[in-house]
Amino acid sequence: VQTRSPLELVNWTNEEGARFAPAMMGSGVWGGEFDLEETYAATDREGVTVRQGLESLGEIGAAPARSFPIRAALEIHIEQGRVLEAAGRQIGVVTGVQGIRWYDLVISGSACHAGTTPMEERRDPVRLLAALLDAVYALAEDAAPWSRVTFGELRADPGSRNTVPERLTVTIDLRHPEQSQLDAMHARLRAIVADQDSSRASVALNEVWHSPPVVFDAGCVAAVRRSAERLGYPALDIVSGAGHDSVYVSRVAPTAMIFIPCRDGLSHNEVEYASPEDVAAGGDVLLGAVLELDAES
């Protein structure tokens, strides 16, 4: 096949961010989110810079690391969740990426002796946590099915078996693919925290990150959907729950993504697995969408 537009195959540098932070570094520089020199200067735990790492591999090229006009960008990825597997579909037509808000919740009480302090005299942050948890989980139910509420870290200080904790530190991760819904969850979270009885313990909510939802280009998404239909692969519209290079690419080019199933939803794990059949199906859909978008160009 001779395409009308030239094709570029990209494997973005440091998508994962495991050695050098932040993640999605290559696409972030290309898409204008990150400054090139600051990114080159990022270091790993041993103090090695990104520039040194790339030079040692002979991978620091001469082409400028910045975007140029392109017709469309398509990315294929394993789902990293169980949605396609549970639905029995082979192709995920990714319509966008969830927005994310990250918070630190600090509940401060008074450390005191577990034996000598009557219950009514305590300022026990765990008690206030108990009141908060159900209310915050309800945010997810009220914005189902695409909302996500996660308490990933919980820590009690000083963390002694016979002492009421002085302080609980809890992280909250809220996600939703629609900005209006994510904003509503944010407002309700703030209201829940403000409603707590401050005589029982005090609560501070600090937002540490906000990544707005991404809605992919309608034409590119439609090309992926039609490609799966033509090829007869059972497909499902899906919103990505994880960040991907396409988030940054989509800021400067029409973009969409294709997902394939992830066994048991296990990802970032030695047992992560996609079947050869699903990998081939994803490649077929990608090729079909590329050719359709090229024909329209």
Place this chain on the structure above:
Amino acid sequence: VQTRSPLELVNWTNEEGARFAPAMMGSGVWGGEFDLEETYAATDREGVTVRQGLESLGEIGAAPARSFPIRAALEIHIEQGRVLEAAGRQIGVVTGVQGIRWYDLVISGSACHAGTTPMEERRDPVRLLAALLDAVYALAEDAAPWSRVTFGELRADPGSRNTVPERLTVTIDLRHPEQSQLDAMHARLRAIVADQDSSRASVALNEVWHSPPVVFDAGCVAAVRRSAERLGYPALDIVSGAGHDSVYVSRVAPTAMIFIPCRDGLSHNEVEYASPEDVAAGGDVLLGAVLELDAES
């Protein structure tokens, strides 16, 4: 004053247990709870044994470290809580020591991605914790005012902001001065854990320590109460929430304790404070009780 019985003044070795475990070491050996040679062999973090520590101080005496018949034992101590201060009383007539049960609660779910995993697919241990906390706190309300429920340690593993935790580890400390009530709290805790929906996460409850309640000798307690009355100090019957040397002494001799107020209930802290007036009042009550018990002997 010439007493009929001889008096012994005791400052028990290593009540606190800060350098060598366990706490209440001297009274525990004297009262028969701990073996002498095993106790001598206990080491601090640098590997120094109790025997070496005592020898280096010249404090390893020749008298045998075991109990002998005595008429009565009285101990005076700062309350380490706020009960006397809140009640405006100067003397605590300590009728016994709370029983304690310690547990490790391990809630096991499945670690998964905070973005890609729908809420209904999750086995989220924090969600199960939310259901448990209120039910366990209710144990304290139902056995008020002497019951205590404390969650001192909470930890999420792996403890990553964008990952549903695999596992929560929580400690529970239950206390009550009456064995029957403490046993009822224990049985209800086990029932609460057994009632949890295991499809949401699995829960394991492991009891790691059980210290039965101690009821002090009625004659000694009455002597303390009468002494306070005679001297005109406002007194209150109180149950100790912390362990003390008298727990072990009471196993081999009639025993009671006297508490004096603790400013703001703060103990094990640089600001721990008892006023000179309260210290003197406690000493007066101790002397009066000793003389009464001596006169009865």
